[in-house]
Amino acid sequence: MCGIVGYIGDKDVYPILIKGLKRLEYRGYDSTGLALCNNGINLYKQKGKVSDLEAYVADKDINGSIGIGHTRWATHGEPNDTNAHPHSSMKNKFSIVHNGIIENYADLKNDLLKKGYTFSSDTDTEVLANLIEYFYEQDSEITAEYAVRLALSKVVGAYGIVVISNDEQNKLIAARKGSPLVLGIGKGEYFIASDASPIVEYTEHVVYLNDFDLVIIEKESFTLKNIENNPVSVKIQQLNLEIGELDKGDFEHFMLKEIFEQPQTIADTFRGRLRPGQQDIVLGGLIDVLPQIVNAERIIIIGCGTSWHAALIGEYLIEEYARVPVEVEYASEFRYRNPILSEKDVVISISQSGETADTIAALNMAKEKGALILGICNVVGSTISRETKAGVYTHAGVEIGVASTKAFSAQVTVLTMLALKLAKEKNTIGEELYSILISELSTIPEKVKTIILNHPQIKEVAKKYMNAINALYLGRGYLFPVALEGALKLKEISYIHAEGYAAGEMKHGPIALVDDNLPVVVVAPQDDYYEKIVSNIQEVKARKGNIIAVVTEGDKRLKEMVDDVLEIPKSHPAVAPLLAVIPLQLLAYHIAVLRGCNVDQPRNLAKSVTVE
Ligand code: G6P
Numbered sequence: 214m215c216g217i218v219g220y221i222g223d224k225d226v227y228p229i230l231i232k233g234l235k236r237l238e239y240r241g242y243d244s245t246g247l248a249l250c251n252n253g254i255n256l257y258k259q260k261g262k263v264s265d266l267e268a269y270v271a272d273k274d275i276n277g278s279i280g281i282g283h284t285r286w287a288t289h290g291e292p293n294d295t296n297a298h299p300h301s302s303m304k305n306k307f308s309i310v311h312n313g314i315i316e317n318y319a320d321l322k323n324d325l326l327k328k329g330y331t332f333s334s335d336t337d338t339e340v341l342a343n344l345i346e347y348f349y350e351q352d353s354e355i356t357a358e359y360a361v362r363l364a365l366s367k368v369v370g371a372y373g374i375v376v377i378s379n380d381e382q383n384k385l386i387a388a389r390k391g392s393p394l395v396l397g398i399g400k401g402e403y404f405i406a407s408d409a410s411p412i413v414e415y416t417e418h419v420v421y422l423n424d425f426d427l428v429i430i431e432k433e434s435f436t437l438k439n440i441e442n443n444p445v446s447v448k449i450q451q452l453n454l455e456i457g458e459l460d461k462g463d464f465e466h467f468m469l470k471e472i473f474e475q476p477q478t479i480a481d482t483f484r485g486r487l488r489p490g491q492q493d494i495v496l497g498g499l500i501d502v503l504p505q506i507v508n509a510e511r512i513i514i515i516g517c518g519t520s521w522h523a524a525l526i527g528e529y530l531i532e533e534y535a536r537v538p539v540e541v542e543y544a545s546e547f548r549y550r551n552p553i554l555s556e557k558d559v560v561i562s563i564s565q566s567g568e569t570a571d572t573i574a575a576l577n578m579a580k581e582k583g584a585l586i587l588g589i590c591n592v593v594g595s596t597i598s599r600e601t602k603a604g605v606y607t608h609a610g611v612e613i614g615v616a617s618t619k620a621f622s623a624q625v626t627v628l629t630m631l632a633l634k635l636a637k638e639k640n641t642i643g644e645e646l647y648s649i650l651i652s653e654l655s656t657i658p659e660k661v662k663t664i665i666l667n668h669p670q671i672k673e674v675a676k677k678y679m680n681a682i683n684a685l686y687l688g689r690g691y692l693f694p695v696a697l698e699g700a701l702k703l704k705e706i707s708y709i710h711a712e713g714y715a716a717g718e719m720k721h722g723p724i725a726l727v728d729d730n731l732p733v734v735v736v737a738p739q740d741d742y743y744e745k746i747v748s749n750i751q752e753v754k755a756r757k758g759n760i761i762a763v764v765t766e767g768d769k770r771l772k773e774m775v776d777d778v779l780e781i782p783k784s785h786p787a788v789a790p791l792l793a794v795i796p797l798q799l800l801a802y803h804i805a806v807l808r809g810c811n812v813d814q815p816r817n818l819a820k821s822v823t824v825e
Contacts, residue, residue, distance in 0.1 A: 215298075215312040215823070216240040217394065218411040219281040219375045219385050221432055222402025226250075227275040229404075230282035233411025234263045236459055239467075239613045239813070239820045240407065241286025244297035248308040250382045251277035256308060258297035279382065281375045283310035286819040289318070290335025299377075300339040302346035303330050306379050307357070309345070311338040312407055313371030313392035314824045321367065341368065345376065357381045358429055361388065365427075365440045371570065371824065373422075375405055388427040388440060392823045393568050393596055396420040396428055396435065398449065403430045408592070408821075409452050410459055410611070417452045421594050453593050458611040466806070467813045468614030468706070472798050473665055476658040478609040478619045479791065482626040489655045492648045494634045496627075502603045505585050507638045509559040512537055513552075513584070515544045515575045516563035517822065519617040519701065520624060524563050525694035526790050527628035533787070534642050534650075535635035545825070548575040554582040561587045563628075565612055565620035566821040567595025574825075576600065589627050591620050605631070614813050615820045616705045618798045621698060622661075625790055629654055653785040657792065660782040664795040667780065671796055674761060674777045675803030678732045681709050685723055685758075686797075687716040688736035689746055695790045696736050699797030706812045707805035716742075716749040727758040734800070735775070736793050739765040740786040750774060761800070763793050 216237025220229045230247055238245075245266045246258035257273060259266040263284060283298035290296035299308045315321070318337035321344055326332075330343045341364060349360035357378035365372070371391030378386070387394055387405045397404030397412035397419050404412045405428070409419060420437065422428065426445055429436045437445045464470035486495055499506065506512070512531060514524035521543055528539040542552070544562070548571060554560070560579040564572045567590035576597065580586045588597040588604035591612065598604060607623035633650055636642035642650075678684070684703055688696030697713035704711045714723050716735065727733065733753045737746045750771070753760055760775035765783050772778050779796035781789070805812045 215286050215407070216284040217281070217310050217312055217373060217375055217405070217407040219310070219387070219405040220402070221279045221385050221430055222399065223278055223432070224402065225276070226278050226280040230280055231263060231267060233406060234266070234282045234284050236410040237284050237407065238263055239615060241284050241819050242814050243287050243292030244285045244294070245283065246297040246299050247280055247282045248299040248310070248377055249275060249277040249280040250377060254301070254305070254308045254377055254379055254382070256299055256301060258294050258299070260293050260297065279377070279385070281308070281310050281377060281385065288314055288824055289337045296334045296336050298338060300334060300336060300342045302342040304346060306346045306349060307342050307376055309338060309342045309374055309376045311341060312373040312823055313390075315341055315368055315372065316370035317368065341372070341374070357384075358386050358427070361386050362427065362440050362442060365390075373407055383431060385430045386427065387422070387430065389422040390424045391570065391573070394422040395594075396422065396430065401432060403435060405430060409454055413452055413454045413459070414456050418449050419452050420447055420449055421599065423599075450594060454611065459613070466614065466802075468616055468618060468802055471612055471614050471619045472795070472802065474610070475619050475622050475795065476662045476665070479622055479626050479661060480658045481608045481610070482623040483630060483654065484608075486630055487651060487655055489652050492644075492651060494630050494637070494651065496605055496630060496634055498605045499587070499603050502585060502587070503638065506559050507635060509537060509585070510557040512539045512559045512561060513579070514539065514541045514561045514563060515547050515572060517544050517569050517571055519621045519698060520563040520565060522694045522698040522701065523621055523624035523628060525697070526625050526691055527632065529691050529694075530629055530632035530787060531635060534632045535639055536641045537635065537639070542575070544569065544571040544575040548578050554579055554584045556583040556585070558584040559587060560584045561589060562597055562601065563589045563624055564595075564597050565591045565617055565624075567592045567597035568821050568823050570823050570825050573597060573600070589624060591623065613820070615815055615818050616702055616801070616812070622791055622794065626654070629788060650785060650787055653788045657784075657788055660784060660792055661795055664781055664792060667796070668799050671779060671799040672803045674779065675800055675807055677777065678759070678761070679804050679807040681732050682730070683726060684709055684711040684732045684734060685726060686711060686713040686734045686736070687719060687746070687749060688713070689716045689742040690740065691786060691790050692736040692738070692793055695793045695797065696734070698794055699734055699736070699801070702798055702801035703804065705818060706801055706815045707808050707810055708816070709804065716746050719749055720752065724752065724756070727753055727756040729757040729759070731758050732761060733758045734761045734763070734797065736763045737771060738763065738781060738789055738793065739768060739783070740789065747771070747774070763796055
């Protein structure tokens with residue numbers, strides 16, 4: 214949430230920052246800004262996208278080789294030019310970009326107001342800029358870095374900040390607590406950013422900052438310490454990111470590209486792990502803790518948004534095959550509700566970004582209560598992946614579309630492998646079924662390809678329903694979470710109100726909504742629930758609802774009964790979520806595009822929610 218990029222070196226800073234901001238725009242896109250050092254610090258800020266900022270600076274002096282930039286997802290104060298970052302302190306001694314939330318900003322602001330400080334924005338960030346300046350001015354001996362440390366010691370909340378001092382324009386000062394920052398190490402130049410995407414084309418060497426780290430970055434060197442001024446050991450890591458992953462290629466949108474990538478990304482997720490020849494599954498990141506997971510009394514899976522939906526599928530699979538009690542919790546609820554946890558519990562966090570604030574907080578709470586904490590993350594080097602004892606990377610590659618697609622299928626792939634692995638270890642699955650499921654999983658990429666080939670037909674269906682105001686999604690068993698995910702996709706990117714429901718619950722409320730205007734998307738492949746879901750379809754039909762059914766290829770019965778069918782290849786029910794979700798992603802995508810929505814950057818949303 215919000216993107217930060219900073220540069221210090223000999224190159225022109227403006228193109229580096231603008232390109233970096235474009236890469237970061239998926240994190241927030243309501244306003245953008247730059248601070249460039251060029252005989253003083255010059256600020257350029259605009260409401261809107263990075264392209265608006267480019268137009269704004271077209272006739273301005275943008276020289277300089279040190280600077281910071283920011284793309285914002287508003288928390289305090291509406292998106293406008295004034296609230297855009299960077300923020301300067303009252304006497305322009307400091308300029309700062311900030312991700313996160315300063316929770317005690319109101320108290321700090323009141324104190325500063327009493328000391329004569331004035332504020333031009335509604336942001337918590339300007340409070341921090343003024344607080345740094347206040348400490349700086351207390352004594353002529355106080356350096357910019359010391360003032361930053363003093364100010365941060367007063368802050369309650371989360372921050373990833375980069376600061377420029379007017380008196381010490383030869384350095385950037387960055388610090389982190391709760392909001393990610395990564396330092397890129399070049400030759401005679403350094404980069405600092407909220408993720409590696411603006412850095413990848415310049416260097417492969419990075420240092421991920423940990424909470425309470427502070428780094429002073431000069432052109433020729435950097436110093437890493439903590440905010441209490443103690444040295445911190447530097448761990449330089451190799452960046453594992455291809456620049457091509459950050460481009461749309463020939464696709465109109467990142468979301469479509471990412472949907473189309475799924476045959477490959479699912480295969481990447483199980484590559485080297487799923488071993489059909491040897492009838493085995495190897496999850497390298499869990500080997501050391503496998504006995505603890507196998508002996509766990511309970512598994513709790515936490516996540517937010519799409520990751521939470523993947524977690525629900527994990528619950529159904531693990532309970533079915535490994536016979537371990539599983540609970541799935543919204544991280545935002547779990548972290549605050551004082552749950553009962555012990556060292557016999559295993560808490561698995563699922564997060565594409567590995568940076569979601571609620572998930573990190575829930576995880577830390579579980580760790581304090583003694584549970585074994587594990588991560589299923591997509592972003593290598595992310596906070597969750599570093600803070601968990603062990604885990605599994607999903608290997609879906611960079612996901613840029615705000616609405617998650619390929620990360621979801623990768624998460625479900627990992628959870629399916631985990632369920633089967635545990636079942637094998639616990640002896641709760643027969644050899645034959647185990648090997649059937651391993652080969653079923655290995656056929657998924659080819660099957661996903663055939664669904665994607667059907668995408669023009671899905672677009673035709675989208676045309677029929679593009680003007681809907683509401684939509685209902687129904688599913689049963691493993692496909693109930695898929696119905697939730699289908700509804701979320703439609704809601705996120707088309708702004709059509711959509712609800713996902715367990716089909717059996719329909720008669721307890723949602724059926725009241727059914728009339729001849731309501732599209733009802735029913736996930737109805739031929740599985741054990743088929744007859745039951747056919748009954749649900751009949752109940753909707755009897756009330757004149759329009760039904761779009763996701764069906765098994767060749768299902769003539771449902772084809773005659775419903776308005777539109779989206780076919781998926783036949784599969785074992787345990788792997789059906791990986792197929793059934795694809796037409797729902799494409800349906801939401803086409804409806805949103807037909808409605809003229811910005812599918813990659815839907816309004817009010819952000820890809821990585823690093824604030825509460
Ligand atoms: C945001 C994104 C969603 C994502 C959720 C959880 O809301 O827009 O697509 O599912 O955060 O993110 P995570 O990175 O933890 O999976």
